Amino acid sequence: MTPTAVAEAPKGTEKTALITGSEAIAVACKLADVDVITGYPIRPYDTVIQYIAQLISNGEMDCEYVVAEGEHSQFEIVKHASTVGARVFCGSSGVGWMYAFECLTVTPALRVPMVVMVGNRALDDPGAFGVEHNDALAVRDLGWQLVWVDNAQEALDTALIAYRVAEDRRIFLPCAISCDGAFLTHSQALVKIPAQEKVNAFLPRYDRGDLLLHPDNPITVAPQANEDWLMEIRRQTAAAMDRSMGVIREAYKDYERIIGRGYGNPFFEEYMTDDADVVLVGMGTLSTPCKVAIRKMRQEGKKVGLVRVRWFRPFAAEELAQCLSRFKAVGVIDRDFSLGSPYSSGVLATEVRAALYASAKRPPLVGFICGLGGREVLVPDVEKITGIVYDAAAGKPQPLTHWIGVRE
Amino acid sequence: MATIDYPLPKLEPFKGQKKIPLEEFFTSGHRTCQGCESALVMKMMAKAAGPRSIILGSTGCMYVANTTYYSTSWVIPWMHTQLGSSGSAALGTAMGLKALMRKGKMKKEPINVIAFCGDGGGADMGLAAISATLTHPDYNLLILMYDNESYANTDIQLSGSTPYGANTTFSPPGTVKRILHHRWKKNMAGMLAAGHPECKYIATVDMSYGLQAMNCVRKALSIGGPTFIHSLDPCPKGWDYDPMISHELGELAVTTGVWPLYEIENGVLKLYGKTKEIAEGRYKRLPVRDYLLRQGRFAHFIEEDFDYFQNKIDQMWQKWLIPGVIPFRREIDQ
Ligand SMILES: Cc1ncc(C[n+]2csc(CCOP(=O)(O)OP(=O)(O)O)c2C)c(N)n1
Ligand code: SF4
Ligand SMILES: [Mg+2]
Numbered sequence: 001m002t003p004t005a006v007a008e009a010p011k012g013t014e015k016t017a018l019i020t021g022s023e024a025i026a027v028a029c030k031l032a033d034v035d036v037i038t039g040y041p042i043r044p045y046d047t048v049i050q051y052i053a054q055l056i057s058n059g060e061m062d063c064e065y066v067v068a069e070g071e072h073s074q075f076e077i078v079k080h081a082s083t084v085g086a087r088v089f090c091g092s093s094g095v096g097w098m099y100a101f102e103c104l105t106v107t108p109a110l111r112v113p114m115v116v117m118v119g120n121r122a123l124d125d126p127g128a129f130g131v132e133h134n135d136a137l138a139v140r141d142l143g144w145q146l147v148w149v150d151n152a153q154e155a156l157d158t159a160l161i162a163y164r165v166a167e168d169r170r171i172f173l174p175c176a177i178s179c180d181g182a183f184l185t186h187s188q189a190l191v192k193i194p195a196q197e198k199v200n201a202f203l204p205r206y207d208r209g210d211l212l213l214h215p216d217n218p219i220t221v222a223p224q225a226n227e228d229w230l231m232e233i234r235r236q237t238a239a240a241m242d243r244s245m246g247v248i249r250e251a252y253k254d255y256e257r258i259i260g261r262g263y264g265n266p267f268f269e270e271y272m273t274d275d276a277d278v279v280l281v282g283m284g285t286l287s288t289p290c291k292v293a294i295r296k297m298r299q300e301g302k303k304v305g306l307v308r309v310r311w312f313r314p315f316a317a318e319e320l321a322q323c324l325s326r327f328k329a330v331g332v333i334d335r336d337f338s339l340g341s342p343y344s345s346g347v348l349a350t351e352v353r354a355a356l357y358a359s360a361k362r363p364p365l366v367g368f369i370c371g372l373g374g375r376e377v378l379v380p381d382v383e384k385i386t387g388i389v390y391d392a393a394a395g396k397p398q399p400l401t402h403w404i405g406v407r408e
Numbered sequence: 409m410a411t412i413d414y415p416l417p418k419l420e421p422f423k424g425q426k427k428i429p430l431e432e433f434f435t436s437g438h439r440t441c442q443g444c445e446s447a448l449v450m451k452m453m454a455k456a457a458g459p460r461s462i463i464l465g466s467t468g469c470m471y472v473a474n475t476t477y478y479s480t481s482w483v484i485p486w487m488h489t490q491l492g493s494s495g496s497a498a499l500g501t502a503m504g505l506k507a508l509m510r511k512g513k514m515k516k517e518p519i520n521v522i523a524f525c526g527d528g529g530g531a532d533m534g535l536a537a538i539s540a541t542l543t544h545p546d547y548n549l550l551i552l553m554y555d556n557e558s559y560a561n562t563d564i565q566l567s568g569s570t571p572y573g574a575n576t577t578f579s580p581p582g583t584v585k586r587i588l589h590h591r592w593k594k595n596m597a598g599m600l601a602a603g604h605p606e607c608k609y610i611a612t613v614d615m616s617y618g619l620q621a622m623n624c625v626r627k628a629l630s631i632g633g634p635t636f637i638h639s640l641d642p643c644p645k646g647w648d649y650d651p652m653i654s655h656e657l658g659e660l661a662v663t664t665g666v667w668p669l670y671e672i673e674n675g676v677l678k679l680y681g682k683t684k685e686i687a688e689g690r691y692k693r694l695p696v697r698d699y700l701l702r703q704g705r706f707a708h709f710i711e712e713d714f715d716y717f718q719n720k721i722d723q724m725w726q727k728w729l730i731p732g733v734i735p736f737r738r739e740i741d742q
Contacts, residue, residue, distance in 0.1 A: 033511075035504065035507035035508060035511065035513070036500070036503045036504055036507050062511060063507060064503040064504075064506055064507040064510075064546075066499070066503065066544060068496070068540065069536050069537060069539070069540035070536060070537075072490075072492065072493070072496070072537070073493070073495070073496040073499075073536075073537045073540060076489065076490060076493040076496035076497060076500060076537070077496045077499050077500035077503065078500060079500060080464065080487070080489065080496065080497045080498075080499075080500030080501045080504065081500040081501065081503050081504030081507070082504070083487060083501070083504070084462070084501055084504040084505055084508070085504065085508055085513070085514065086503070086504035086507050086508055088504075102490055103490065103493075106490065205513070213462055213485045213487055213501075214462070214485060214519075215459060215460045215461065215462065215484065215485060215519060217485065218459075218482075218483060218484050218485045219485055219486075220475055220480035220482050220485075220486045220487070221485075221486065221487035221488065222475075222487060222488035223475035223476065223477045223478075223480055223488070224471065224472050224475050224476050224477060225477040226477070228477060229477050229478075
């Protein structure tokens with residue numbers, strides 16, 4: 001299970017390995033020299049811990065590692081380890097993430113920069129192993145930085161960037177990297193693994209500074225603040241989140257400079273948007289069927305593009321609104337739901353609509369809910385979605401939300 | 409095999425009351441009730457551990473009343489942890505320190521890690537996390553459960569550690585049902601001792617016997633690996649009595665045989681104090697009603713309730729495989 005180097009490269013340069021998204025995150029943890037790791041089994045998150053456990057037992061990674069008795073403890077253990085200065089990693093999926101919810105809520109205001117992986121999975125009941133984004137999205141209001149990636153290379157790079165951003169003293173907020181269950185966690189791809197020396201140059205040691213819980217710095221952490229102070233503390237957490245966009249931008253620039261791989265705009269990827277009439281917006285591995293369908297539709301003369309949102313928190317509202325206002329209509333594809341929300345949309349559609357509201361030019365926006373529970377989103381689904389978006393562009397009245405690929 | 413490759417503190421027992429240092433690490437600033445024995449537990453625990461310690465405290469009276477923002481009573485580093493998280497808090501802190509010391513990222517030195525919880529946080533909600541932590545031989549830590557026999561901070565609700573029949577806000581005696589709470593108190597220390605054979609130290613304490621209790625804390629911190637202490641703390645508000653008699657009630661809990669004092673050290677059970685005298689026949693247990701009648705929470709008891717309670721305590725002393733610790737008998741001894 002150790003990443004297999006297919007091309008041995010000289011010291012200081014990259015190696016290439018055929019690995020899954022989960023394995024890529026495990027390799028990032030090793031490169032980041034994470035100090036404390038906790039695991040608890042749930043598909044698909046468990047795969048990352050399987051790889052990490054093997055790295056530890058092979059002596060390739062040096063950290064304190066325990067298998068907790070539940071996700072609540074998994075997150076509490078790393079939270080406390082982080083307050084004494086340790087770099088930490090854990091994560092979960094679906095109901096496991098929800099089992100830890102109490103711990104997820106306390107982490108941002110404690111200013112604990114834990115980096116975790118969510119192997120996105122549908123919430124029970126009824127049971128489903130496949131991807132939905134409602135698990136990670138559940139913390140969207142609480143001060144977590146949330147990022148979605150769509151391939152193993154991006155998973156590795158983003159994990160390293162996440163440590164750099166989360167542990168930046170201006171931020172000190174947790175960060176969850178979302179990897180779509182199965183489609184990314186279990187799919188192999190060729191991944192370039194950066195050299196340790198370069199990672200060290202990019203990622204400084206975690207320094208808890210004046211917040212370190214240690215006998216030499218005898219502070220009281222998380223006292224009972226009540227109405228006297230809670231609002232000021234919330235404001236400080238909010239200010240950290242507001243600073244996050246700038247720090248993310250800095251980190252991507254440095255990553256490109258030191259490691260040599262750049263991502264352009266960190267917040268969203270644009271695919272064939274330059275001359276597009278209409279665009280689709282989505283997160284995670286939806287990008288694959290979307291890109292294939294877009295190439296096909298372009299051969300048929302339809303000018304369609306894709307905007308793949310990476311960072312959901314912080315949400316690059318102004319930039320995204322500016323980008324989307326160029327098009328004649330926008331279709332937002334959600335792999336999640338927000339029952340009873342405005343227009344019964346998905347979470348992303350609601351956010352994008354809100355982002356566009358302040359914009360002078362607001363194209364028609366239609367929401368689509370599809371691919372729930374790991375159901376595959378197929379090229380014909382994307383074509384159907386695009387047809388509806390074209391109709392909206394032509395001013396045809398539309399329901400504002402459509403369920404796609406569902407038996408009626 | 410366990411690898412404790414960071415140093416253990418050397419904490420010799422205090423050899424008498426006069427040898428206890430004057431310096432306090434839990435001081436003014438707290439807002440507990442008058443006569444709160446749990447606050448005394450905090451003070452003695454901190455004193456026993458000394459300044460090179462990190463204390464984690466789960467939600468409850470000893471969080472809410474002790475750490476009002478800007479008036480913390482803790483001189484040593486202190487951090488809140490969630491209600492059911494004492495086990496995970498201790499484990500995570502110890503793991504962090506160990507990782508950093510082992511990897512040369514922090515100076516190697518003994519740092520005591522203590523997580524405390526109430527009976528609600530420990531015996532109910534946090535039981536699984538405490539149990540898991542006690543199976544990790546690689547980390548030095550102490551979990552101390554201060555047992556005021558209710559969810560006190562939320563206004564005295566019954567927990568799995570509330571004694572039979574007690575009047576709590578969730579179990580008030582009524583016109584039809586005199587006794588709404590008829591579960592027997594969990595045998596927490598005995599359960600943890602039986603369930604975690606690798607755990608080197610588990611003890612029960614009572615702050616009416618402060619010196620012994622402090623020495624139990626010192627032993628727990630210096631023996632290596634995860635350890636557990638269960639203290640019984642009279643609570644004037646929840647037990648409904650005059651704060652003047654807190655210590656007296658603490659003593660009565662032991663002298664009536666309701667609260668046995670013992671240490672289990674490296675697999676050896678040692679009774680101590682009056683409990684030892686009771687077990688050796690040198691002291692005759694007082695009737696439990698002497699203890700119960702002093703507390704308003706049992707004011708609704710009638711004869712049959714006292715008898716039931718007394719009978720259960722007698723059974724514990726006469727029928728348990730190990731009185732106060734192991735609550736069953738062997739078939740062969742019948
Ligand atoms: C998850 C969760 N549920 C409920 C509460 C509400 N709560 C706060 S303090 C407390 C009482 C805890 O009782 P115990 O652990 O016995 O400590 P005590 O208050 O008696 O000192 C409760 C239930 C909480 N803080 N967290
Ligand atoms: S209610 Fe009981 S435990 Fe809480 S502060 Fe008062 S006496 Fe102490
Ligand atoms: Mg209590």
